Amino acid sequence: MTCRLEQAEAALQLVLAMPGAVVVYGAGGEVLLANAAAAAMLAMPPGASLAGMTAADVTRRLAELGFYGPGEREAQLRRALDADPAASHRRLLCATDGRWYEMAFLPLPGGRRAMVTTDITQYRQAEIAAWERLRLTDAALRQNPSGIGIYDREMRLMLHNDAYESLLNVAPGSLRIGMSFDEVTDAVISGMAGDAEGQAGFEARRHVDRSQSNQFLHLRSDGVAMRAISQPLSDGGFMVVLEDVTPLHAAEAEAKRRADLLDAVLAALPHSVCVYGADSRLLMVNAACRRIFKDDEVAIGDHLLDTLRRREEGGIFMDRRDPEETFRRRFNFNRPPVIRMCADGTVLTGITAPLPDGGHISVISDITALHRAEFEAQRRAALLQVMMDSMRHGICLFDRDCQVVAVNRLACTLTGLSEQELAPGAALEDLRRIQLERGQFGAGQAGVDVFKWRAQRVAPNLEAYTRVTADGRCIEVSTDPTPDGGFVRIYSDVTAERRAVAEIERARIAAEEASSAKTRFLATMSHELRTPLNAVIGFSEALVDEVDPQNVQEFARTILEAGRHLLSLIDEVLAVAQAGAGALQIELRPLYLPSILEGILRLMRPAAEAAEVSLALEPLPALPRANADERRLRQILLNLTANALKFTPMGGSVTLGASLPQPDVVEITVSDTGIGIAADQLERAFEPFVQLETSHARRYGGSGLGLYLARALAHAMEATLVLDSERGSGTVARLRLKAVKP
Template structure:
């Protein structure tokens, strides 16, 4: 059940204004009186509406096709009633109809038990549904079967002709002959081979049929050889075996001729009738299924068949034998066969003036709107034959196919995917320009009919699958794929483009391959993933910061509160000064934490403001070491320095540089166990940069852990119960401060061995030796 919907149901079409009933009533009236069964289904295959003829032609009882019911319900009901045939035949018919893709046009034929033939056509609608049209095509099918039977009969007649036939070319050499003509000519079977000249064949016949009178035989041979084969000739002769043969020689339009030998031993009395029938058979064979009108040299009608009367628009009275050709043309003109106005008159004049010794072909529409293909061909003797064929269906099919092809190509060329359609043999049927563009295929390299293996060879040759053995292996896998299954893969082309390839089977055994450039999608996806990871990391850092700051702030606050409460009794305790010093130290610690937080905020917003002083690097390092030495001594850690006295002065922010050194030293002492060593070095490199390094023999870090230490509020051990307390801001701020001086802070560490933190400051910040100018520059 699938078909082209009537124009009245075509979406977007409109009916002309009508008087009387409302539009829905007009539509229902039209549907009720159509000669086709029509059923409209929605996108869920549920019936929307149908006319009464649809039920009747589908073999369903009246009232069965109720809106809302699904198409598969109707199919199963038809199968139960035996509409699709008995047993397995009916089951196969049901399965076939259930598997039809309703998003595509389709057509099926079904012969009912009463011999009637139903044609079901399904056509999709823009809303996702479809329209099924059922038509009783019994008369058309029977006509086609009758024509096929007649054609088979004619073929059998030709195959069993009881005539000997030999066809000669313009050079009087044999082209083809049947075996019967050899027997009639008393020649050995197979002796008439293509290419033999007529003279040679006649000599062979005379020798085989010698009468015993050499002079008579020579005269017969000479007469046959000298005969004018450009004209028809016919004669009767008897053979030594007693056969009576009718021998005819007829010229061909190309200058050749046909010799026919017929055994008329038992048909001599009917010779004239047989000749007439042979002529009619020849004309019928050459012009069957066409309207034929034969005109003599005097341009008068000799004969016409019934199709010619229909196609030429003449009746038994107006189209009588003997009428002039020009009168026939005038009669058609007056009936409007050539249109109206001056153009029709010009066409009539051209047809009358045409030299009928020359072929002519034209197309026109008759009054019924049919398209006729009209051919005028000259015949021997000066006459001509005109054939008229109804090609309306062919023209409609061609126009539809051309429109569909244009629509398909326009659609293919304007989508963002590269598409190639292959037939069941794996040969290219169609492709769009995006396909060749995304694969960098040269123009003209891909063409219709090209096999998929040839296409794979082309892409392999241009290195699309990789170099050497890798590319050959990939191409081999592609050639072996089962295209009857849906396939999907993604690969990166040599130019970096990321392609997603999808292969899907299509009805009929072919398949379609789609190529999509997802390079930008993958880039955006990676950026989104990176942004998500960064956001998660920031959120995690915030959580760690809150946990760390809570712990770090609570510790000095407990000291402040505890020692303050100890000072409250009167008189003050003997250790009052010691308590006050602890409160001061805890306050300084709180202030340091808050300053670090503020520095991080400034670094991430407005930026840090750096002063610019002359700094004595050696003195600054000694000062930082003195500050940290107490903590190192208490932990059993040795701190040593290796700083040459000849170091030049440095233009820098002394407080910020001191902050960097203290952070690095504090970190080194914190993560170095008792008995370990912390070494501070400073030197000017060959490149002119100043390098300050802090090396410890502590716990060290793995390669994966080192990037984490420069993230704000982060420590490798981030739990509240970690062994090494701290805010997690020191190294982050140290790197920010180093970069603010135009330098850098890097780390080199090995787990279980130790860590080296290295500050590099640019040569431009070093003062030349002997330049003792001091003070603030800015």
């Protein structure tokens, strides 16, 4: 009986030491047994018992703690309680704190059932709680009074205590010193009326050899279990010790029942459970171990190291490991669960926990389905990341706590943050501060204002706004809430679009200005053409009736000048039309520039004298010949000189010059001390039909085509023409021609 009790205690210790939570229910749903892990899982106070609770109470407690995940608690409770208690089933649960549990319900004999819950996120060492109960039981057994009766060699009663009579269930005072053992036996048998089995038992023990130690258990009709121990004495007599072992007998019966129950639980568990002694030899193993490892050779008494060697040599695992190293690591009970892949594709995870006797328990679970699910989730996550990285927009997903969940590479670029800074878990507030420091919200107080404005808008609302980064890019940011309370931010670089819109707007303005310039040109040309035509018509009419030869000659000279002026205007318009159509005829040849510049000086001197402007040619250095069309070059220089004379007030000066700024470039300059041109109007001066003075009553005449035509002719000769000027400081026209190598 003691052996059975020790076995029951060992089995109880085994279940209570298991790292997974185990709860055994009776046929009526009451809690019969629960280990420490179950109490911890239910967040019970330390040392609290589940006694008195039912399956509904446990299930409701699990629902309140979030083991069934989010949702309506009563609905979760109904679903859990509606499961068939007679059927074996298991559930994979994701608690609200993110931990995963496998909950298995296993039917047991007698209508009982067991609930085994395993934390597959991180196996936890089960707390052993049975030792305190055993200690209390031992203390209670020691404190129970024992009955003692001492007999001499003649088998006569020499001494006894009150407990001896009480335990023999005889009337107080019935036993007397000097009574023979047979008389004592008769008194006991006579007091057992109606208990034939008990009477027969005492009768059979009447003739037991008292010179040898022996003991027996007697169950009284009133339910008391009495143990009698007969011990020989040195004088030939013997001593009988009676003990009320009713609690012990009940405990043995309960231990046997629990042992049977635990054997059934272990046999039904889907996890491999092996118990090793302090000598690392196998003490207990369940059927799941042989099924998982496909190993029928494992036997009680096998040394752990021999088992590890046999499995490594049998090629059970895909990765080969040193059995001695694996054996040593088994005793590192604080290490995380070990995961290994079997050759058949099965994935196993194991954890070990120490036992009070110096041994340990090893629990190995088949997590193939979970491993495959995690692999598939990782594969899909990687595929989703590739898709996100391939998008033309930056995307950043935040959870309900405004922390980063996922992000693509383009989002890092557009936000000015690194991949490490945008790692999952980064807080939005911290990211904004980094962006502020890097000037992503703008420079100075403007950036601080944007930061404060964004900091007030923490809630994920449907919104969109645009900001300019430190490097000048225009980023459009839109926010859309997600069903889980988070939100997704989409970043789009609209710099090119904004620039295109700005270019279109500038083109529109330029087109409007060009149209306006053409209108002004027509008005100006009408005025410019009417002036010589009026002179031709007026003097021609006067010439018809004029008889004075001197007047006739003067009128004819005036008509000739007006006609030539009109012809020059028409030539300019024609040249502009040819330049616009790309029909300018250019014949390039080496030209000697000093003679050309002197010719321009002679031709324009009369106009300079009429305008009372000094016209001079600077001393020229030794110049190489320049590659140009002589007629077109003269036309350019005449236009530039005429322009300089026109915009230089009386008393001013116009100077022609030439230099060699580079070995292969000859630069001709026309400088004046005139009114100059504003810097923002320099390029507009070269546009066709543009006159910087637009009124019909302007001070300076002209068609507005001179500079445009001069630059067009320069480009046709592969030359460049630019203006250097400031308002009120005169103008320098620079014509650069290619020099001809000698």
